[in-house]
Amino acid sequence: MALSLTRAAPALTLLALLGPVAAGLAGTLAPAFGLMPALGGSEISLAPFRDLLDWPGLPRAVTLSLFTGLAATFLSLALTLLICAGWQGTRAFAALERVLSPLLSVPHAAAAFGLAFLIAPSGWIARLIALPLDWERPPDLLIVQDPWGLSLIAGLVVKEMPFLLLMSLAALPALRPAQSLATAQALGYGRVTAWAKVILPRLYPQIRLPVYAVLAFSISVVDVAMILGPGTPPPLAVQVLKWMNDPDLAMRFRAAAGALLLLALTVTALLLWRAGEGLSARLASRWLVAGGRGRADRALRRTGLGLGALSAALVLLGLAGLAVWSLAGLWRFPDLMPQGWTMRSWMRHGTELLALFGRTLLIAATASGLAMMLTTACLEAEQRYGLRPGTRALWLLYLPLLVPQIAFLPGLQVAALLTGIDGTFGAVIAVHVVFVLPYAFLSLSDPYRALDPRYAIVAQALGKGQSATFWRIRLPMLLRPWLTAAAVSAAVSVGQYLPTLLIGGGRVPTLTTEALALASGGDRRVIGVTALAQTAAAFLPFALALLIPALAWRNRRGMRHG
Amino acid sequence: MIRRPMRNWLPLGLAAALSVTTPTLAFAEADPADWDAVTAEARGQIVYWNAWGGAENVNAFIGWIGDLAQDEYGVTLEHVKLSDTAEAVSRVLAEKSAGKDAGGAIDLIWINGENFAAMKRQGLLFGPWSEDLPNWRLTDPEANAALTADFTVPTEGLESPWGMAQLVFYFDTARLPEPPRSMAALAGWAAANPGRFTYPQPPDFLGSTFLKQALIELTPDPEVLSAPVDEADYAAATAPLWDWLDALTPNLWRQGRAYPQNAQRMIQLVADNEIDIGFEFNPNAASNAIANFQLPDSVRSFVLEGGSLGNASFVAIPYNANAKAAAMVIANLLLSPEAQARMASPDELGFGTVLAMDRLSDDQVRIFDEIPVGIATLTPEELGPTLPEPHPSWMERLEEDWTARYGAAR
Numbered sequence: 008m009a010l011s012l013t014r015a016a017p018a019l020t021l022l023a024l025l026g027p028v029a030a031g032l033a034g035t036l037a038p039a040f041g042l043m044p045a046l047g048g049s050e051i052s053l054a055p056f057r058d059l060l061d062w063p064g065l066p067r068a069v070t071l072s073l074f075t076g077l078a079a080t081f082l083s084l085a086l087t088l089l090i091c092a093g094w095q096g097t098r099a100f101a102a103l104e105r106v107l108s109p110l111l112s113v114p115h116a117a118a119a120f121g122l123a124f125l126i127a128p129s130g131w132i133a134r135l136i137a138l139p140l141d142w143e144r145p146p147d148l149l150i151v152q153d154p155w156g157l158s159l160i161a162g163l164v165v166k167e168m169p170f171l172l173l174m175s176l177a178a179l180p181a182l183r184p185a186q187s188l189a190t191a192q193a194l195g196y197g198r199v200t201a202w203a204k205v206i207l208p209r210l211y212p213q214i215r216l217p218v219y220a221v222l223a224f225s226i227s228v229v230d231v232a233m234i235l236g237p238g239t240p241p242p243l244a245v246q247v248l249k250w251m252n253d254p255d256l257a258m259r260f261r262a263a264a265g266a267l268l269l270l271a272l273t274v275t276a277l278l279l280w281r282a283g284e285g286l287s288a289r290l291a292s293r294w295l296v297a298g299g300r301g302r303a304d305r306a307l308r309r310t311g312l313g314l315g316a317l318s319a320a321l322v323l324l325g326l327a328g329l330a331v332w333s334l335a336g337l338w339r340f341p342d343l344m345p346q347g348w349t350m351r352s353w354m355r356h357g358t359e360l361l362a363l364f365g366r367t368l369l370i371a372a373t374a375s376g377l378a379m380m381l382t383t384a385c386l387e388a389e390q391r392y393g394l395r396p397g398t399r400a401l402w403l404l405y406l407p408l409l410v411p412q413i414a415f416l417p418g419l420q421v422a423a424l425l426t427g428i429d430g431t432f433g434a435v436i437a438v439h440v441v442f443v444l445p446y447a448f449l450s451l452s453d454p455y456r457a458l459d460p461r462y463a464i465v466a467q468a469l470g471k472g473q474s475a476t477f478w479r480i481r482l483p484m485l486l487r488p489w490l491t492a493a494a495v496s497a498a499v500s501v502g503q504y505l506p507t508l509l510i511g512g513g514r515v516p517t518l519t520t521e522a523l524a525l526a527s528g529g530d531r532r533v534i535g536v537t538a539l540a541q542t543a544a545a546f547l548p549f550a551l552a553l554l555i556p557a558l559a560w561r562n563r564r565g566m567r568h569g
Numbered sequence: 570m571i572r573r574p575m576r577n578w579l580p581l582g583l584a585a586a587l588s589v590t591t592p593t594l595a596f597a598e599a600d601p602a603d604w605d606a607v608t609a610e611a612r613g614q615i616v617y618w619n620a621w622g623g624a625e626n627v628n629a630f631i632g633w634i635g636d637l638a639q640d641e642y643g644v645t646l647e648h649v650k651l652s653d654t655a656e657a658v659s660r661v662l663a664e665k666s667a668g669k670d671a672g673g674a675i676d677l678i679w680i681n682g683e684n685f686a687a688m689k690r691q692g693l694l695f696g697p698w699s700e701d702l703p704n705w706r707l708t709d710p711e712a713n714a715a716l717t718a719d720f721t722v723p724t725e726g727l728e729s730p731w732g733m734a735q736l737v738f739y740f741d742t743a744r745l746p747e748p749p750r751s752m753a754a755l756a757g758w759a760a761a762n763p764g765r766f767t768y769p770q771p772p773d774f775l776g777s778t779f780l781k782q783a784l785i786e787l788t789p790d791p792e793v794l795s796a797p798v799d800e801a802d803y804a805a806a807t808a809p810l811w812d813w814l815d816a817l818t819p820n821l822w823r824q825g826r827a828y829p830q831n832a833q834r835m836i837q838l839v840a841d842n843e844i845d846i847g848f849e850f851n852p853n854a855a856s857n858a859i860a861n862f863q864l865p866d867s868v869r870s871f872v873l874e875g876g877s878l879g880n881a882s883f884v885a886i887p888y889n890a891n892a893k894a895a896a897m898v899i900a901n902l903l904l905s906p907e908a909q910a911r912m913a914s915p916d917e918l919g920f921g922t923v924l925a926m927d928r929l930s931d932d933q934v935r936i937f938d939e940i941p942v943g944i945a946t947l948t949p950e951e952l953g954p955t956l957p958e959p960h961p962s963w964m965e966r967l968e969e970d971w972t973a974r975y976g977a978a979r
Contacts, residue, residue, distance in 0.1 A: 045662055064977030143842070147764035147822065153827075240977045252655035252656075253655070255687055256662065256690075336862045337863075337864075421663050509660060512617075513619060513647075513674060514674065524650035526652075527621065527623035527652035529831065532862070
């Protein structure tokens with residue numbers, strides 16, 4: 008890595024992204040205040056906000072978004088920590104780790120469809136009961152789309168828990184948890200208590216950004232909320248999308264105002280969370296040193312494992328349900344299995360999707376490669392030159408995560424059109440980088456900063472230059488979190504729908520644009536085919552991220568976690 | 570609701586007049602009156618047709634049209650599959666915002682109703698062109714008013730029709746012997762069978778259509794619906810609808826605390842035996858679902874007494890489209906008897922044809938006579954009269970009120 012380039016990396020990254028982010032933000036801000044010349048909005052006004060406030064569903068939609076977002080994040084985090092605390096380093100943990108990549112690869116919408124088919128009153132679980140009880144009709148129960156968003160929360164937790172677990176797994180080895188745990192347990196602390204007292208305070212700061220990302224995502228999520236969430240009214244993000252897609256183009260002003268409100272909600276939730284962090288730290292400070300060895304250890308361990316297994320089972324069973332649907336002929340309630348089987352759904356759609364595999368993965372590899380290079384260069388600049396302030400300004404990178412995509416994109420699209428790059432392969436990759444980079448950054452930055460600086464100091468004392476220190480010490484030691492960040496980035500790229508469609512102008516179809524269009528017909532058979540195809544595409548990078556370190560460190564015990 | 574400033578409404582007539590008086594400007598590139606020039610220009614062009622991609626039979630039909638266009642006119646058709654037509658509208662809007670007034674990414678959009686009204690209002694459409702297409706002569710706009718009035722909004726040559734659709738209900742004869750055949754009977758039936766009926770949540774297109782169908786049956790004077798809502802006594806016209814819905818809602822699926830998102834979800838609910846009656850804005854929907862293994866072959870269709878809502882599907886060309894000539898060639902192909910007969914076949918789409926049989930040659934009529942009847946598709950006689958759509962402003966108002974009453978407070 009050239010010295011000057013590394014030094015310039017934070018500035019370069021900012022510059023590269025400032026344009027798109029500013030354009031996206033302008034595309035949200037301007038119409039929210041009545042400005043959109045193409046629709047005749049030429050004067051600044053607060054009418055869009057007044058209009059938004061007049062919408063009768065607003066209080067409930069806002070409450071719902073906050074509640075489901077905070078609850079899903081809290082439960083995902085609690086479950087992740089409980090599993091790590093109780094089982095890290097055991098065989099059960101290794102088993103959970105093995106199903107992690109499939110869990111992560113299932114697209115959110117597919118997982119939600121699968122879950123809905125499991126838990127609906129006419130779903131697979133109900134059919135198990137219906138057969139012996141001879142139910143002819145499913146009970147008229149409000150399970151999916153319940154007004155409190157409980158099934159929505161469940162749908163988010165089963166997908167976000169694996170993400171946080173992956174982030175924890177990437178961060179843990181550098182903390183050398185085995186030694187600390189052994190010491191604490193030798194002093195008589197229970198396993199979970201020991202973990203909570205000696206590992207958690209050091210781990211949490213490292214997974215803080217991913218937790219924030221989960222929170223922001225859960226509040227602004229649209230696809231999962233449309234499938235599992237309530238509709239009368241829906242969470243704010245879904246409603247913003249509906250306004251944005253309303254045939255009445257004047258609704259776009261209200262949609263932009265709604266998007267800004269959603270941004271404010273996300274920031275509020277993050278501040279609340281931050282306050283919660285401070286409060287927990289204060290409450291825990293006495294407990295940490297009070298010497299309590301922990302009592303309910305066994306129950307906690309069992310709860311953690313049970314809920315973790317349940318959560319994994321829900322996703323995998325849901326996926327199995329979709330796989331069966333993709334091969335199903337007629338399949339009605341209360342049959343447990345289809346009346347007939349057919350390959351027709353695969354023949355019709357499988358070949359179309361297969362043709363797009365190569366391009367989808369190429370875009371993902373390039374976008375995540377670029378994002379990882381920029382991220383690594385920025386973090387390396389921070390290590391070498393202490394360019395912390397430059398890096399701190401990089402919080403701007405997170406804006407694409409915080410502003411709902413649907414409102415962010417029109418501005419981005421106009422910018423792409425103005426520069427003339429729109430509709431090209433390169434433009435699609437560039438817009439993917441905008442949405443992928445935040446994930447690359449938040450996945451890698453904490454483990455990068457947490458690496459013990461003494462390794463580098465020793466290397467330099469032994470006469471190695473900056474470059475050699477990076478290539479021979481830092482990068483190899485960070486191989487696992489680096490690959491994890493790359494895999495997360497690639498999977499995020501694979502999943503991009505609206506950016507690909509709108510910036511690509513329909514000229515650059517990918518697996519996801521095709522899959523979502525096909526699945527909009529709502530037939531579970533088609534959804535089954537597209538879900539499995541998308542899962543396969545996202546599976547590859549995750550599998551590699553777990554496989555490569557295992558191979559590279561097969562005879563390096565110190566590099567394994569646990 | 571944002572009230573659009575009046576100055577946006579005024580120039581409409583002016584713009585129409587301008588486009589007539591300055592045809593050289595508007596048609597510098599493609600004038601459908603000179604059809605030979607259009608086909609010559611179209612050769613070698615690529616048409617990006619943005620159309621909903623959620624139905625296999627529609628995708629296959631568009632693919633077939635593409636092959637035909639390649640063989641006969643050397644036009645390449647690319648189907649850009651969308652999950653929502655709004656994505657195409659967004660795209661054109663962004664292009665206009667960026668000042669990209671030529672060479673746009675979209676050449677043809679499958680469109681109708683509110684989307685058309687909005688794009689027309691904002692000047693996002695190219696034209697007039699559709700009434701100069703050679704095959705337009707095969708239609709009879711006098712007899713079929715839906716071809717020139719899309720949800721009562723005059724098409725003014727800005728979009729070309731390609732298929733007729735009508736609101737049709739379906740049910741499983743193995744589970745329900747006799748369905749209710751009017752809105753009043755439906756409420757009574759739901760009271761006797763609570764939890765077995767629902768409709769997609771407005772403003773979903775089909776859910777709003779259901780509200781309009783009910784309104785037409787229940788309102789004291791249906792005549793007022795064809796004029797903008799501001800010109801009528803809205804409260805008096807809709808009071809019977811709200812009374813009826815207040816009585817119906819507690820007997821709906823999930824007691825009206827949740828609604829299916831769209832038409833496709835409703836098919837699934839019938840298959841899962843969660844509800845007994847479904848409906849679609851396509852007379853062939855039940856036959857299609859049977860062919861796709863979604864519903865059993867004991868499902869049949871019916872329409873309400875007194876007729877049901879119907880309208881046409883159109884294609885429109887954005888004002889800045891790149892391949893306008895080739896797009897017109899595709900629109901004209903869609904109006905050809907060969908394509909219309911294929912579209913009307915229940916094995917393909919099962920949409921009604923937009924052509925007038927008395928404008929066709931005997932040979933052409935024969936193609937239509939040979940179309941088989943779908944297992945759960947009604948004959949044109951059984952389909953009965955088509956009710957005209959109310960003015961789009963009614964739909965907007967109904968959707969808002971519905972949301973306030975049933976969609977937000979629960």
